[in-house]
Amino acid sequence: MVPQLTWNLxxxxxxxxxxxxxxxxxxxxxxxAVLSGLVGWFMVLRRQSFAGHTLAVVxxxxxxxATLIGVSATxxxxxxxxxxxxxxxxxxxxxxxxxxxxxAVTGSIQAFALATGFLFVSLYGGFLSGANALLxxxxxxxxxxxxxxxxxVAVVAVVALAVIARPLLFASVDPDVARARGVPVRALxxxxxxxxxxxxxxxxxxxxxxxxxxxxxxxxxTAQMWTTGPARSVVITVALxxxxxxxxxxxxxxxxxxxxxxxxxxxxxxxxLSAFLRHTARRxxxxxxxxxx
Amino acid sequence: MPAVSRPQIDAVIELRAAAVxxxxxxxxxxxxxxxxxxxxxxxxxxxxxxxxxxxxxLLGLQSLSAGSISVLGGAPGTANEKIGYLPQRRSFDxxxxxxxxxxxxxxxxxxxxxxxxxxxxxxxxxxxxxxxRVEEVxxxxxxxxxAGRPVGQLSGGEQQRLLIAQAxxxxxxxxxxxxxxxxxxxxxxxxIAALIARICARDEVTVVMVAHDVNxxxxxxxxxxxxxxxxxxxxxxxxxxxxxTLSRLYGTQVEVLTTSDxxxxxxxxxxxxxxxGSRHIS
Numbered sequence: 001m002v003p004q005l006t007w008n009l010x011x012x013x014x015x016x017x018x019x020x021x022x023x024x025x026x027x028x029x030x031x032x033a034v035l036s037g038l039v040g041w042f043m044v045l046r047r048q049s050f051a052g053h054t055l056a057v058v059x060x061x062x063x064x065x066a067t068l069i070g071v072s073a074t075x076x077x078x079x080x081x082x083x084x085x086x087x088x089x090x091x092x093x094x095x096x097x098x099x100x101x102x103x104a105v106t107g108s109i110q111a112f113a114l115a116t117g118f119l120f121v122s123l124y125g126g127f128l129s130g131a132n133a134l135l136x137x138x139x140x141x142x143x144x145x146x147x148x149x150x151x152x153v154a155v156v157a158v159v160a161l162a163v164i165a166r167p168l169l170f171a172s173v174d175p176d177v178a179r180a181r182g183v184p185v186r187a188l189x190x191x192x193x194x195x196x197x198x199x200x201x202x203x204x205x206x207x208x209x210x211x212x213x214x215x216x217x218x219x220x221x222t223a224q225m226w227t228t229g230p231a232r233s234v235v236i237t238v239a240l241x242x243x244x245x246x247x248x249x250x251x252x253x254x255x256x257x258x259x260x261x262x263x264x265x266x267x268x269x270x271x272x273l274s275a276f277l278r279h280t281a282r283r284x285x286x287x288x289x290x291x292x293x
Numbered sequence: 294m295p296a297v298s299r300p301q302i303d304a305v306i307e308l309r310a311a312a313v314x315x316x317x318x319x320x321x322x323x324x325x326x327x328x329x330x331x332x333x334x335x336x337x338x339x340x341x342x343x344x345x346x347x348x349x350x351l352l353g354l355q356s357l358s359a360g361s362i363s364v365l366g367g368a369p370g371t372a373n374e375k376i377g378y379l380p381q382r383r384s385f386d387x388x389x390x391x392x393x394x395x396x397x398x399x400x401x402x403x404x405x406x407x408x409x410x411x412x413x414x415x416x417x418x419x420x421x422x423x424x425x426r427v428e429e430v431x432x433x434x435x436x437x438x439x440a441g442r443p444v445g446q447l448s449g450g451e452q453q454r455l456l457i458a459q460a461x462x463x464x465x466x467x468x469x470x471x472x473x474x475x476x477x478x479x480x481x482x483x484x485i486a487a488l489i490a491r492i493c494a495r496d497e498v499t500v501v502m503v504a505h506d507v508n509x510x511x512x513x514x515x516x517x518x519x520x521x522x523x524x525x526x527x528x529x530x531x532x533x534x535x536x537x538t539l540s541r542l543y544g545t546q547v548e549v550l551t552t553s554d555x556x557x558x559x560x561x562x563x564x565x566x567x568x569x570g571s572r573h574i575s
Binding site: 045047162163164165166167169170173174176177178179180181182183224228229230231233 | 352354373374376378379380385386389390391392395396399400402403404405406407408409442443459460
């Protein structure tokens with residue numbers, strides 16, 4: 001029974017929610033969207049998007065390796081992402097504050113991680129579709145147990161983020177003054193990278209390890225274009241993330257193509273639209289100012 | 294009738310024979326300085342000589358190699374909530390999407406754990422007081438017009454005013470400013486120097502300012518610390534910024550000239566030896 005798209009949107013949604021695995025997918029999608037929105041907002045502020053992507057990519061050999069040795073892929077994914085987060089955080093940086101865009105080293109690490117992951121996949125007997133799902137996302141067959149794990153990790157991460165939110169904002173915007181006022185800037189950096197690693201690992205389960213940007217970066221970057229007040233932009237980030245995820249899940253249900261593609265496309269489309277609107281708004285504003293002189 | 298004795302004023306800053314070494318180099322030594330409440334002190338000297346290190350020593354981020362130091366009656370670093378700090382050459386990323394008013398608010402409670410509840414000021418008296426204080430201090434530095442805009446888009450002078458507001462938000466007793474004027478144009482330099490002097494006088498805040506050029510603040514100073522390679526001298530401007538004192542400090546002939554409009558020019562002071570990587574130590 002191939003799902004048929006009708007012109008009635010409500011009927012489409014109802015049809016999509018018939019199967020329990022789809023209900024799980026929508027639940028998992030919402031959990032992942034909220035977590036990635038909150039963590040991604042700080043990540044974009046701290047200009048650590050590259051680190052977020054690296055942590056997700058490093059999760060791929062973790063997941064593939066775990067399957068190879070017979071352990072659940074999720075554990076491998078989390079383990080590799082968290083260890084990498086600790087390494088990035090604890091290795092002292094030679095210049096500047098925190099993890100800057102050291103592209104040569106991290107680019108090589110990303111390439112190495114992808115290659116190692118493929119090695120593990122081919123050693124396992126090459127379940128190419130599995131690798132596809134790991135890299136580009138899948139929402140089929142998400143069990144209730146997986147949803148519970150996602151929820152547990154997300155709750156712990158969000159509570160931790162809520163506790164450190166103010167000093168983390170201070171340390172991200174103004175590290176020198178924050179340090180002088182007693183904020184543990186270094187410890188917060190490491191702690192945030194661990195949160196980022198867990199968020200990247202969670203998001204990878206829906207978007208695949210290569211496309212975490214779609215949920216980690218794009219909603220936050222879009223929201224920060226619309227407004228600068230922190231409270232408002234966080235709310236918009238989460239709302240955008242959930243909207244993008246649910247919309248993509250709906251589209252992907254009716255189409256044979258991987259969900260990662262729709263997530264990225266929908267998110268990016270909203271980003272481009274916002275950039276375009278902002279650009280025309282600013283042009284109109286400056287034109288009216290010039291005209292008024 | 295016994296003579297009226299001077300009331301015992303606790304010194305805000307007290308340094309006795311203080312010295313700092315970085316590696317094998319002694320940056321400065323033999324510094325004796327007592328700063329009382331409400332005084333305006335300038336720390337002068339050539340580039341790279343260790344002025345910022347003195348500020349870090351006052352904050353407890355750098356330990357002395359000799360001598361004693363006490364800040365606000367205790368060891369440095371123990372009373373940092375009562376100190377407003379403006380680090381050197383700090384400008385925000387042009388893409389940073391945080392408003393000026395949020396940056397100022399961070400100075401008030403940014404080091405407290407937790408999240409600020411969005412509409413807290415409607416029902417929480419403490420949150421209302423905090424919001425009022427942020428507005429008050431932004432008014433004090435005349436930054437109301439642009440405090441709602443993202444800081445990355447503001448000019449150097451506007452950013453400096455907001456950063457001063459951030460340092461003042463928690464009502465500090467001591468303001469430590471590390472070269473706040475160096476990247477500003479002349480009109481902004483004199484405006485911000487006047488602002489700082491006004492705050493110093495009005496709220497009895499002690500100000501210690503590291504400066505490159507003494508002239509914008511010369512009229513407001515009570516005391517001057519002049520640091521040279523290996524040594525230091527402290528006293529009133531009239532005592533320290535003289536050809537004799539500076540020549541003795543540097544060990545070579547240094548002349549202090551006064552221009553017709555009262556500005557001081559120091560001629561002949563040797564530049565400090567280059568300290569590798571000092572600019573990048575955060």
